[in-house]
Amino acid sequence: MVLTGKVFKFGDNIDTDVIIPARYLVTTDPAALAEHCMEDVSATFAKEVRKGDIIVGGSNFGCGSSREQAVLAIMGCGVKVVLAESFARIFYRNCINRGLYALEVSKATLDRIFQGDAISVDLEKGEIIKEGSSEFFNFKPISDEMKRIVAAGGIIPYTRQRIAKEV
Amino acid sequence: MGNTVTEKILAKAAGKKNVEVGEIIEAEIDLVMGTDVMMPLSFEIMEEIGAKRVFDREKVVVVLDHFAPAPNIKSASQARDIRENCKKFGIDHMIEVGRGGVCHTIIPDMGFAAPGEVIVGSDSHTTTYGALGAFSTGLGSTDIAVALTLGKLWFRVPPTIKVNFTGELPELIMGKDLILRLLGQIGADGARYKTLEFSGEIISRLEMDDRFTICNMGVEGGAKNAIIEPDDKTLGYLERVCKKPYDIIRSDADAAYENIIEIDCTGMEPQVACPHSPDNVSPVSEVKGIKVNQVYIGSCTNGRISDLRTAARFLKGRTVHPDVRLIVTPASQEVYLQAVREGLAEIFVEAGAAFNTPSCGACFGGHFGVIAGGEVCLSTTNRNFRGRMGSNEGMVYLASPAVAAATALSGRISDPREV
Numbered sequence: 199m200v201l202t203g204k205v206f207k208f209g210d211n212i213d214t215d216v217i218i219p220a221r222y223l224v225t226t227d228p229a230a231l232a233e234h235c236m237e238d239v240s241a242t243f244a245k246e247v248r249k250g251d252i253i254v255g256g257s258n259f260g261c262g263s264s265r266e267q268a269v270l271a272i273m274g275c276g277v278k279v280v281l282a283e284s285f286a287r288i289f290y291r292n293c294i295n296r297g298l299y300a301l302e303v304s305k306a307t308l309d310r311i312f313q314g315d316a317i318s319v320d321l322e323k324g325e326i327i328k329e330g331s332s333e334f335f336n337f338k339p340i341s342d343e344m345k346r347i348v349a350a351g352g353i354i355p356y357t358r359q360r361i362a363k364e365v
Numbered sequence: 366m367g368n369t370v371t372e373k374i375l376a377k378a379a380g381k382k383n384v385e386v387g388e389i390i391e392a393e394i395d396l397v398m399g400t401d402v403m404m405p406l407s408f409e410i411m412e413e414i415g416a417k418r419v420f421d422r423e424k425v426v427v428v429l430d431h432f433a434p435a436p437n438i439k440s441a442s443q444a445r446d447i448r449e450n451c452k453k454f455g456i457d458h459m460i461e462v463g464r465g466g467v468c469h470t471i472i473p474d475m476g477f478a479a480p481g482e483v484i485v486g487s488d489s490h491t492t493t494y495g496a497l498g499a500f501s502t503g504l505g506s507t508d509i510a511v512a513l514t515l516g517k518l519w520f521r522v523p524p525t526i527k528v529n530f531t532g533e534l535p536e537l538i539m540g541k542d543l544i545l546r547l548l549g550q551i552g553a554d555g556a557r558y559k560t561l562e563f564s565g566e567i568i569s570r571l572e573m574d575d576r577f578t579i580c581n582m583g584v585e586g587g588a589k590n591a592i593i594e595p596d597d598k599t600l601g602y603l604e605r606v607c608k609k610p611y612d613i614i615r616s617d618a619d620a621a622y623e624n625i626i627e628i629d630c631t632g633m634e635p636q637v638a639c640p641h642s643p644d645n646v647s648p649v650s651e652v653k654g655i656k657v658n659q660v661y662i663g664s665c666t667n668g669r670i671s672d673l674r675t676a677a678r679f680l681k682g683r684t685v686h687p688d689v690r691l692i693v694t695p696a697s698q699e700v701y702l703q704a705v706r707e708g709l710a711e712i713f714v715e716a717g718a719a720f721n722t723p724s725c726g727a728c729f730g731g732h733f734g735v736i737a738g739g740e741v742c743l744s745t746t747n748r749n750f751r752g753r754m755g756s757n758e759g760m761v762y763l764a765s766p767a768v769a770a771a772t773a774l775s776g777r778i779s780d781p782r783e784v
C-alpha cells in the first residue's frame with residue numbers, strides 16, 4: 199500500500215496533551231476530537247489537514263498519558279500514517295492496535311522532509327518518496343509480531359477471533 | 366547471565382523459564398485497573414469484541430477518580446454509564462466516589478496489588494505499583510479491553526536501566542526530588558520502552574510513600590515500568606494492607622542491565638521541574654523567587670499522608686501568602702481521614718488553604734483548581750505539559766510537598782530549608 203499526502207511537521211516530544219488536550223476528553227468521537235487536534239501548538243493544523251495527509255514528528259512522539267483519544271484524534275483528521283524518529287511506548291502500541299501506521303524513520307531522513315512537502319510512503323517496500331524530486335528514503339517496516347495483529351485487522355478482530363475459538 | 370526482577374516476573378507470567386530482552390511474550394495478567402476517563406472507551410471496545418464478562422471478577426478494579434465527584438453533566442453521564450457497564454460485565458470492584466480516591470494510591474493501599482504480579486492499568490502512571498516489586502504498566506483503552514476480556518496480553522520484554530541512589534540523603538529531600546533529579550539527567554525519553562529499576566542504599570531507607578512517588582514518575586522518563594525489589598519495608602506495608610498470597614521476586618546478582626546510573630544524593634538540593642516538561646529540572650536555588658498564583662498539593666504522586674504531614678509542618682500556625690491560593694487534595698479517603706484525625710486538616714484550613722475531597726482534580730486540569738492564562742502554579746503532581754492544569758498559557762512547576770508548602774507561605778518559589 200502506498201500512502202500519499204501533504205506533510206504536517208512537528209518537533210520532538212509532541213505529547214498527548216498537545217495532540218488532544220485533557221479538557222476535550224469528554225468524548226470519544228474521532229471527528230469531535232479531531233477539531234482540537236494539535237491546537238495548542240498549531241492554530242491551523244485542524245483546519246488545514248486533509249484526508250490522507252501525513253504527520254511527521256521528531257523523537258518521542260506521543261509521550262505523556264495513555265489516552266487513546268490521541269490516536270483517535272489523529273485518525274479523525276484523516277491521517278493514516280505518522281512518521282517519527284521514535285514513539286512513546288503506549289502511543290505506539292495504541293497506534294498498532296487501532297490501525298494507525300506509526301513508522302520509525304531516521305533523523306537524517308526526517309531532516310530532509312519539510313512542512314508542506316508531498317510525500318508517498320510505500321509500506322511494503324519501506325520507502326518514502328518526495329514528490330517532484332528524485333529523493334527517496336528507506337525505513338524499518340513494522341515488526342512481524344505487530345503484523346500478525348495488523349493482518350487480523352487490529353487487536354479487536356484479533357481478540358474476537360480468539361474468543362470465538364474458545365467458546 | 367542472570368535475570369532482572371522484571372524479566373523474571375514476565376517469564377513466570379508467560380509460563381517460561383527465561384525471557385530475553387526484545388522478545389515478544391504473552392503474559393497472564395494478575396490485575397487490570399481502569400479509571401473513569403478511559404473505561405468508557407474500553408467498554409465500547411469490549412462490546413465490539415463481543416465480550417460478555419471480564420475474565421476474572423477478582424482481578425479487575427475500576428476507579429472513579431478523575432472527574433470525582435462529577436464537575437459537569439458530561440462527566441456525570443460518563444460515570445453513570447461506567448456504573449452500569451461494571452454491573453453488566455461483572456466488575457465487582459467498582460470504587461465509588463467517597464469510598465476510595467485516586468487510583469494509584471488506593472490500588473496498593475486497598476491491597477489489590479502485590480509483588481511479582483503483572484498489572485496493567487488504563488493510565489500511564491500505573492508504573493506506581495512497581496514500588497511493591499510488581500511489573501506494572503499503563504496501556505490504552507484497547508489493550509485494557511483485551512486484557513479485561515482475555516486476561517492475557519502481548520508484551521515486548523524491555524531492557525532494564527538500573528538507577529542507584531547513593532550517599533547521604535539531606536534533610537527535606539524527598540522521593541520527588543530524587544526522581545526529578547533523575548529525569549533532569551536522562552530526559553523525557555531517557556528510559557523509553559525500558560524498565561527503570563531503582564536501587565541503592567537511599568532507596569532501602571525510603572518509606573513506601575516515597576517509593577510510590579519515584580515509581581509513579583518513572584513514566585515521565587518514558588519507562589515501560591518502574592520497579593523496586595521488595596524488602597522488609599515492602600513486606601511490612603503488605604502485612605498491613607494485602608491479604609492475597611504473592612511471590613517475592615528479586616533480580617539475580619549477575620542480572621544484565623543495559624545501563625547503570627549512579628546518583629549521589631549527598632548535598633542534593635530540592636529539585637524543581639520548570640514549564641513545560643518534567644525533565645526540565647533545576648535545583649531550587651536557580652528558580653527561587655518566581656511568583657506563583659496557585660500551589661497544589663495532591664495527586665497520586667504526592668497526595669499521601671507523609672506528603673501532607675510534611676506540608677503541615679511548614680504551614681502550622683502560619684498563613685498562606687495573600688496573593689496565593691493553596692489547594693490541598695488528599696489522594697484517598699484513608700489519607701483524608703488520617704489527615705483529619707492527626708489535625709492536619711485543621712492546620713491547612715487555618716492556614717487559608719482549600720482542603721478538598723480526594724480526586725485527581727486539578728492535577729490534569731479537570732476541576733478543583735484549574736489555572737487561567739498567564740497564571741503560575743507550583744504543583745506536587747507529576748506532569749507539567751502545556752495546558753495540563755488548565756489554560757495552555759499557564760505555567761506549571763513541579764516540586765515536592767516541602768517546596769510547595771514553603772512556596773505557598775512566601776508567594777514565590779522557595780527553598781524549604783530556608784523557611
Ligand code: SF4
Binds near residue numbers: 431467725746
Ligand atoms: S492524580 Fe493526576 S497523574 Fe495521578 S491518576 Fe490522577 S490525573 Fe493521573
